Amino acid sequence: MKQDKTEDQKSVDVQKKNITKEYKTEDLIVFWYPAECSHSGKCMKAMPEVFNPEKRPWITLASADLENIIKAIDSCPTGALRYKLPEGSKIDPNKAKGPGSVDYKPDATTAVQIKAVKNGPFLVRGPIRLIDADGELIKESSQMVLCRCGLSKNAPFCDGSHMK
């Protein structure tokens, strides 16, 4: 049976989950939450010139079309990528209201949808509150990718281990 975590272990877990990386231009701020990334590669396929894990930093916003970056972030399945418009941004705010926006709120009346990916995770969509065994809130979001193979080192989130 799985042993209960000590308070120290819990605190390390919380710190790991809270790491946020920030990438800025005058018109767009992008956030990346590594602990939530399932390494699906969708962002890299959409814009390899912007999202490139071989480079440091792995996200480069300069000289790319920022509205296309917003679209790529809106299609991130886990919510590991997010964006917001800084004050004075030249981007039309109506084009920055998708699920990748930090201010995005899903319609509370929408039914939650859970889709099993063949040999992969559960894709969850809707207004979601994920609660741990102690009743503590792990994450509140409109999208999550949850491990169903048991191999993730970042359970309950999928970390891409099912692909190895």
Ligand code: SF4
């Ligand atoms: S989960 Fe999101 S940030 Fe991670 S690789 Fe996939 S699209 Fe990119």
Ligand code: FES
């Ligand atoms: S389903 Fe992706 S790590 Fe388990």
